[in-house]
Structures are given as C-alpha cells and as structure tokens.
Amino acid sequence: MRRLLRERRSAPLAFAGLLSFPLFFAALMASSLAVEKPVVTRTVRASGKVKLGYHQAAAGTEAKIWALALVVPAILVVIGLAAILWRRGGTYVVCASTIALAAVLPHRLDAWSVRHAGRFPTGVDLVPDNDPSNLLSRGEWEVNARDTAVSLAHWTIGFAIAVALLTTVLAVLRRRRAGRVPPPPVEALTTGGAPQVAAGGKS
Numbered sequence: 001m002r003r004l005l006r007e008r009r010s011a012p013l014a015f016a017g018l019l020s021f022p023l024f025f026a027a028l029m030a031s032s033l034a035v036e037k038p039v040v041t042r043t044v045r046a047s048g049k050v051k052l053g054y055h056q057a058a059a060g061t062e063a064k065i066w067a068l069a070l071v072v073p074a075i076l077v078v079i080g081l082a083a084i085l086w087r088r089g090g091t092y093v094v095c096a097s098t099i100a101l102a103a104v105l106p107h108r109l110d111a112w113s114v115r116h117a118g119r120f121p122t123g124v125d126l127v128p129d130n131d132p133s134n135l136l137s138r139g140e141w142e143v144n145a146r147d148t149a150v151s152l153a154h155w156t157i158g159f160a161i162a163v164a165l166l167t168t169v170l171a172v173l174r175r176r177r178a179g180r181v182p183p184p185p186v187e188a189l190t191t192g193g194a195p196q197v198a199a200g201g202k203s
Contacts, residue, residue, distance in 0.1 A: 012090035015163055016080025019098045019156060020073030026105055026152035028069035029145045033112035035065050037119045072101055091167045098160040102153040109149055113142040 039055040079097045083090035123138040 010084070011167075012083035012086070012094045013077070013080040015091055016076050016083070016094045016098075019094070019160060019163075020076045022152045022156040022159070023076060023098070023101060023105070024069055024073040026102070026149045026156065027072040028065070029149035029152070030105055030109060030112065031065045031068040033109060033116045033142060033145055033149075035068060036061060036116060072105065076101060092164055095160040095164040095167075099157050102156040102160070105153050106146075106150045109146045113139075113146045116145075117142050 036057050039058050041055065076094070076098060080094050083093040086093060117139045120138070124141040
C-alpha cells in the first residue's frame with residue numbers, strides 16, 4: 001500500500017481499480033433487484049382458465065444485469081484515468097468520486113426490492129413457500145440482496161476514506177522530510193600535507 005502511494009502518477013488509477021471491485025458487486029445486487037424478472041408463460045386450460053407459469057430469467061435479461069453492474073465501476077476507472085492528469089490531488093478525486101457513487105447506489109434499493117418481490121410471486125427459486133424443497137421464502141432474497149448492497153457500499157466508503165487519510169499522512173511526512181536541510185558535508189582539505197576541516201573545525 002505504501003509503495004503504491006509513492007507512485008503518485010499511477011496511484012489514482014490503481015486505487016480506482018481496487019475500489020471498483022466492491023462497487024461492482026454492490027451494483028450487481030442493485031441491478032438484479034432493478035431489472036431481473038422471470039419468463040412468464042400462459043397456459044389456457046380446457047375450462048378457459050389461464051394458468052401462469054414462472055421460469056428463470058432469460059439470457060438477455062441476465063446479460064443486461066451484468067452490463068448495468070459494470071457501469072458504476074467503469075465510471076470510477078474513467079475518473080481514475082482522468083485523475084492521473086492532476087499533478088497533485090488525483091487520489092483525492094478518486095476517493096471523493098468513490099464515496100459519491102457508493103452513497104448514491106443504494107438510493108432506490110427499497111423500491112427495487114418491493115418490485116422484484118412482486119415480479120416473483122413464488123420467490124426467486126420459483127418454488128412456493130409451502131413446498132418442502134423451498135430454500136428461500138418470498139421476499140427473503142430481496143432483503144438479503146439489499147442488505148448486501150448496502151453493506152458493500154458502506155465498506156467501500158470506509159475504504160475510500162482510509163485511502164484518503166493515508167495519502168494525507170504520507171504527503172505530510174514527505175513534506176517534513178523535504179523541509180529538513182541536510183548539514184553541509186565535511187570535506188577534508190589538505191594544506192601542505194596537514195588535514196583541515198572545511199566546516200570551521202579544528203585543524
């Protein structure tokens with residue numbers, strides 16, 4: 001970590017890459033809640049009654065979920081690339097952007113959780129609650145997904161704050177070292193074969 005912070009030119013992009021991982025998984029949970037829906041089939045019985053069947057989400061829906069989940073970390077990586085152009089403060093730009101993205105991400109999770117549960121009347125495993133093979137009751141997966149996304153967002157914010165603080169500490173230490181004036185070198189001079197000290201020492 002310390003070595004990474006010393007590489008000031010590449011540090012913003014490196015930290016953007018690191019911070020994008022928890023953001024991606026939080027975004028994946030959020031996009032699943034927002035977009036995922038089952039394939040619904042309708043069967044007309046002899047009595048004329050329509051029976052609805054629920055099946056796992058289509059491949060196109062799954063691809064859309066993953067594509068949306070990649071948007072947030074991609075934004076952060078682009079910010080990291082742009083932050084390299086700053087001679088100073090690039091890491092702070094990345095940390096501030098991470099905090100903003102992680103804070104906004106859980107904003108609609110409650111509404112998305114309710115809508116997701118409504119799209120899966122028998123739960124995400126498509127098994128009724130009273131079935132012995134049921135692993136998750138209706139609404140249980142949505143609660144777990146929401147809590148996971150919120151937890152990841154909070155951890156990401158904490159990590160970004162820690163990176164910013166560590167960057168500040170190392171910057172202060174560098175300035176203190178640069179402010180120290182090294183003592184003048186003591187050079188031995190010879191005059192007629194007798195050594196003398198150039199810095200006002202005794203001959």
